[in-house]
Amino acid sequence: MNIHDIAKIAGVSKSTVSRYLNGGSISQRTRDKIDKVVKETGYAPNQFAQSLKAKRTQMIGVIVPRLNSFASNETLLGIETYLRQQHHQTIIVNTDLDVTLEINALYSLAKNKVDGILLFATQITDEHLKAFDTIATPVILVGQSYRGLHSIVQNDYEAGLAIGEYFGKTSLSRIAYLGVGEYDKAVGIHRKNGVLEGLKHFNKVADDYETTFKLSDAKERAKQLLSAYDAVICATDNIALGVLKAAYDLDIKVPEQLSISGFGGYETTSIVTPMITTVAFPYQRTGKCAAASMLALLEGKDIPYLQRMDFQIIEKESVDIY
Amino acid sequence: MNIHDIAKIAGVSKSTVSRYLNGGSISQRTRDKIDKVVKETGYAPNQFAQSLKAKRTQMIGVIVPRLNSFASNETLLGIETYLRQQHHQTIIVNTDLDVTLEINALYSLAKNKVDGILLFATQITDEHLKAFDTIATPVILVGQSYRGLHSIVQNDYEAGLAIGEYFGKTSLSRIAYLGVGEYDKAVGIHRKNGVLEGLKHFNKVADDYETTFKLSDAKERAKQLLSAYDAVICATDNIALGVLKAAYDLDIKVPEQLSISGFGGYETTSIVTPMITTVAFPYQRTGKCAAASMLALLEGKDIPYLQRMDFQIIEKESVDIY
DNA sequence: CTGTTAGCGCCTTCAG
DNA sequence: CTGAAGGCGCTAACAG
Numbered sequence: 001m002n003i004h005d006i007a008k009i010a011g012v013s014k015s016t017v018s019r020y021l022n023g024g025s026i027s028q029r030t031r032d033k034i035d036k037v038v039k040e041t042g043y044a045p046n047q048f049a050q051s052l053k054a055k056r057t058q059m060i061g062v063i064v065p066r067l068n069s070f071a072s073n074e075t076l077l078g079i080e081t082y083l084r085q086q087h088h089q090t091i092i093v094n095t096d097l098d099v100t101l102e103i104n105a106l107y108s109l110a111k112n113k114v115d116g117i118l119l120f121a122t123q124i125t126d127e128h129l130k131a132f133d134t135i136a137t138p139v140i141l142v143g144q145s146y147r148g149l150h151s152i153v154q155n156d157y158e159a160g161l162a163i164g165e166y167f168g169k170t171s172l173s174r175i176a177y178l179g180v181g182e183y184d185k186a187v188g189i190h191r192k193n194g195v196l197e198g199l200k201h202f203n204k205v206a207d208d209y210e211t212t213f214k215l216s217d218a219k220e221r222a223k224q225l226l227s228a229y230d231a232v233i234c235a236t237d238n239i240a241l242g243v244l245k246a247a248y249d250l251d252i253k254v255p256e257q258l259s260i261s262g263f264g265g266y267e268t269t270s271i272v273t274p275m276i277t278t279v280a281f282p283y284q285r286t287g288k289c290a291a292a293s294m295l296a297l298l299e300g301k302d303i304p305y306l307q308r309m310d311f312q313i314i315e316k317e318s319v320d321i322y
Numbered sequence: 323m324n325i326h327d328i329a330k331i332a333g334v335s336k337s338t339v340s341r342y343l344n345g346g347s348i349s350q351r352t353r354d355k356i357d358k359v360v361k362e363t364g365y366a367p368n369q370f371a372q373s374l375k376a377k378r379t380q381m382i383g384v385i386v387p388r389l390n391s392f393a394s395n396e397t398l399l400g401i402e403t404y405l406r407q408q409h410h411q412t413i414i415v416n417t418d419l420d421v422t423l424e425i426n427a428l429y430s431l432a433k434n435k436v437d438g439i440l441l442f443a444t445q446i447t448d449e450h451l452k453a454f455d456t457i458a459t460p461v462i463l464v465g466q467s468y469r470g471l472h473s474i475v476q477n478d479y480e481a482g483l484a485i486g487e488y489f490g491k492t493s494l495s496r497i498a499y500l501g502v503g504e505y506d507k508a509v510g511i512h513r514k515n516g517v518l519e520g521l522k523h524f525n526k527v528a529d530d531y532e533t534t535f536k537l538s539d540a541k542e543r544a545k546q547l548l549s550a551y552d553a554v555i556c557a558t559d560n561i562a563l564g565v566l567k568a569a570y571d572l573d574i575k576v577p578e579q580l581s582i583s584g585f586g587g588y589e590t591t592s593i594v595t596p597m598i599t600t601v602a603f604p605y606q607r608t609g610k611c612a613a614a615s616m617l618a619l620l621e622g623k624d625i626p627y628l629q630r631m632d633f634q635i636i637e638k639e640s641v642d643i644y
Numbered sequence: 645c646t647g648t649t650a651g652c653g654c655c656t657t658c659a660g
Numbered sequence: 661c662t663g664a665a666g667g668c669g670c671t672a673a674c675a676g
Contacts, residue, residue, distance in 0.1 A: 002669050013647045018671060027645060042456065044433045048370040048379075049669035052652050057370070059413075067399040077389040080416045084423075089434060091381075091413050094402045101406075111366045112411060134364065324653050335663045340655055349661060371653035374668050 001043050010037045021045055051113065059089045060294060061109035061117045061137075063102060067094045070237075070266045071283055072120060075142065078287020079118060086295055088115075103127050110135035116294040118142055123183050124149075138297050142290050144186050145306050150297065152290045152307045156190035159279045159311045163233060163261055164198015166277070166313060172231040172259060175199065175206040178221065178243065179235040180213060187235050191263060195233055211239060218242030219249075226250055230258060237262035237269045240276050265314060280312045323365050332359040343367055373435060381411045382616060383431035383439045383459075385424060389416045391535075392559075392588045393605055394442060397464065400609020401440060408617055410437075425449050432457035438616040440464055445505050446471075460619050464612050466508050467628050472619065474612045474629045478512035481601045481633045485555060485583055486520015488599070488635060494553040494581060497521065499528040500543065500565065501557040502535060509557050513585060517555055533561060540564030541571075548572055552580060559584035562598050587636060602634045 003021075007014045010033045019026055020034045037043070051057045060083055064072045080090045091114060095101040102119075106128070109117050117137055121128075121144040132139055132149070145151035167175060177195055182188040192208070199206055207229075211221040219242035222232065226246055234240040240262030247254050254260060262269055265280025286309050293303050325343075329336045332355045341348055342356045359365070373379045382405055386394045402412045413436060417423040424441075428450070431439050439459055443450075443466040454461055454471070467473035489497060499517055504510040514530070521528055529551075533543040541564035544554065548568055556562040562584030566576060574580050587602025608631050615625045 003671095004669075014670080015648080015672085016646060019646085022671080025645065030646080044429075046374070046669050047434050048373040049652090050671080051370040052368070052374060052654090052669080053671045055652090067402060068395060073390060073395050077416065080389060080414065081418070084415065089413055090415075091411055092402065093406065093412075094399065096403070107366075108411075112369050325655095326653075336654080337656080337664080338662060341662085344655080347661065352662085368653050371668090372655080374653080374670095375655050377668095 001041055003045065006034065006037050006041065006043050009041070010034045055113075057089075057113050057115055058087060059091055059112070059114045060291065061091045061093065061105075061112070061114035062120070063093050063095060063105045063109070063117065064120045065095050065097045065102070065122055067092075071143075071264060071281070074283035075120070075287040075290070078284035078289075079291045080287075081284075082288045082291040083295075086291075088291075088295070097122070099123075099125065099127070103131055106131040106135060106139075110137045115298055116140070118290050118294060121146075123185070138294070140290055140294050140297070142286065144184075148305070150293065150303060150305055152286060152293065152309070153186060154281045154286070155308045155311055156186045157194040158308075159263060159281070160191045160194020160196075161198040162194075162311070162313055163263070163277075163279055164195040165201055166198070167231055167233060167259075167261070168199050168202025168204050170231075170259070173204065174229045175204060175231045175233065176209060176225060176229045177206040177233045177235075178209050178211055178218065178239055180239075181210060187263075191235055206233060211242075213238060215239070215242040215245075219246045222246035223250065226252060226258065232258065232260050234260065234262045237264035237266040237276070237278055240269065240278070244276065265312075269314075278314050280314050282309050282311070285309065323363055325367065328356065328359050328363065328365050331363070332356045377435070379411075379435050379437055380409060381413055381434070381436045382613065383413045383415065383427075383434070383436035384442070385415050385417060385427045385431070385439065386442045387417050387419045387424070387444055389414075393465075393586060393603070396605030397442070397609040397612070400606035400611075401613045402609075403606075404610045404613040405617075408613075410617070419444070421445075421447065421449070425453055428453040428457060428461075432459045437620055438462070440612050440616060443468075445507070460616070462612055462616050462619070464608065466506075470627070472615065472625060472627055474608060474615065474631070475508060476603045476608070477630045477633055478508045479516040480630075481585060481603070482513045482516020482518075483520040484516075484633070484635055485585070485599075485601055486517040487523055488520070489553055489555060489581075489583070490521050490524025490526050492553075492581070495526065496551045497526060497528040497553045497555065498531060498547060498551045499555045499557075500531050500533055500540065500561055502561075503532060509585075513557055528555060533564075535560060537561070537564040537567075541568045544568035545572065548574060548580065554580065554582050556582065556584045559586035559588040559598070559600055562600070566598065587634075600636050602636050604631055604633070607631065 003014050003017050007017045012030055017034055066072055083090050093105040095105055117139045119139055120142045124146045141149050141151040145153050179192045180188045211218045215238050218239040222243040223246045232243050234243055240260050243260050247258050252258050261277040263279045265278055269276040269278050296303050325336050325339050329339045334352055339356055388394055405412050415427040439461045441461055442464045446468045463471050463473040467475050501514045502510045533540045537560050540561040544565040545568045554565050556565055562582050565582050569576050569580050583599040585601045587600055618625050
């Protein structure tokens with residue numbers, strides 16, 4: 001069942017049907033005729049034939065480093081929801097934190113002629129830049145920023161600052177910061193700098209330790225140093241949960257003997273008892289914003305190169321996000 | 323840069339290049355020539371032009387009811403990983419638990435000419451059956467089974483049985499089962515029946531209550547009935563977490579005064595303290611199995627109509643999944 | 645407002 | 661083994 005068949009049945013020409021499909025000017029009578037035939041046959045135009053001409057596929061590619069992280073999934077939810085409403089398809093590619101796969105995904109999505117690519121970046125290498133250059137597909141970075149590329153990021157520095165000041169105001173003085181490597185600019189640098197600066201406003205300092213994004217790594221790292229502190233500020237909620245488990249294993253009471261905080265606003269931090277203070281990032285809205293920015297870009301509109309989302313401190317015991 | 327350009331540069335005809343691309347018989351010399359040009363230009367054939375003829379798109383559609391559930395995400399991870407390895411793209415459509423959107427998604431993916439559809443079903447209505455019939459695209463059900471349709475499910479009944487017997491063996495006697503509606507056959511019926519049967523083997527019974535999949539609903543429901551029981555078997559881990567929070571609010575000690583169990587093997591249940599006994603379903607493997615079954619189906623291979631995954635009981639405090 | 649006519653980029657007979 | 665020619669389903673001028 002193709003445009004030709006419909007045209008024949010309706011007694012008009014292919015191009016008239018095409019116009020019908022694409023909102024060209026058509027008399028009410030022929031419109032009704034075609035309408036009827038389309039309804040009866042359940043005809044739907046072949047997307048590939050359409051794409052072949054139109055060069056627009058209504059597909060947006062999304063490259064995510066992992067598919068089992070709260071942040072990714074929530075952001076993805078925001079993206080998919082918005083795109084679906086705007087009649088676009090979401091193609092996802094998971095890279096399992098493998099940079100090579102990430103580069104491949106860029107080329108492969110471009111070859112699939114997606115209209116645009118949303119890249120949940122961790123770091124931007126020369127290979128990335130080369131890929132952006134080679135493929136003619138517009139790319140928007142999510143979660144990291146890079147000069148000259150469209151980026152949507154969490155307000156890591158300000159969020160860090162807020163948490164830093166939050167702890168600054170308390171009477172706690174032996175403070176550790178448990179962060180991640182600086183290869184991740186957003187989390188490893190901006191977030192940390194914010195925290196340290198915030199503490200500084202209250203004439204406090206934190207000892208600076210490093211771990212990975214994995215809960216188990218954080219837990220092991222924490223075990224070595226927990227006894228020396230009465231507060232641990234963690235770079236992510238996941239790390240904070242690792243610290244919490246470590247405290248539990250070492251029989252250190254939270255929050256009586258140790259205060260813990262994270263970043264992210266993961267569901268879990270509100271479930272664990274005691275609750276952990278955290279900064280909630282608006283991941284779903286971030287996703288929506290990214291998707292909307294992409295569609296705007298594709299329509300030739302100007303969008304700012306850097307967009308920062310807002311955030312919110314969730315103090316322990318003060319809210320239940322359900 | 324299209325097949326014509328390549329042909330011109332290589333000094334051969336379009337059809338020769340086409341054969342080169344599709345493994346037709348070609349002399350070594352011309353193959354080398356074309357090879358060189360393709361490498362130099364970075365030419366990649368237009369997928370849409372290909373699909374227009376070939377009718378195979380190397381794309382698999384996945385319809386999920388939610389994008390913020392551990393089970394969905396893990397299964398999705400399994401699917402995406404496998405498909406990527408097999409050089410297929412994953413298109414996801416989230417339906418937000420809306421049946422109408424689910425039906426739409428079926429038609430829309432078919433129109434997008436995906437090679438196959440993996441449907442995370444909750445219920446199968448007449449509209450579903452009609453859609454399956456109308457679209458010529460193969461569909462595999464994930465998580466629910468339906469007579470005459472290819473399905474991959476968790477072994478809900480046996481898992482329920484195992485948990486039932488697990489509690490049967492204990493000295494606990496005042497037992498509640500907190501489940502979901504029977505519209506969900508897998509969880510609402512099979513899982514429950516298993517539990518009740520397992521308890522029966524030890525001459526025990528459970529009072530049967532109903533809630534939704536939402537943690538907050540479960541929490542509220544639990545508050546009303548917790549005081550009367552010393553064990554609550556929950557249909558999902560999410561529900562179990564709701565019950566745990568309710569117990570916390572009511573100052574009921576877990577596990578001293580109340581035992582709680584769930585189904586799913588969510589990360590969270592191993593983080594909360596005390597840990598909750600749960601049945602771990604192999605979601606990632608389920609996803610991989612679903613994807614592999616689909617590709618097998620598309621190659622014309624025979625696959626069983628019903629495939630059941632295995633499961634594993636995780637007793638509280640006995641493991642740390644990290 | 646409508647029909648005719650070229651392609652879009654690729655694949656696939658069919659000759660040579 | 662290779663080239664020419666037609667067509668996949670649709671869109672976009674260009675005439676009427």
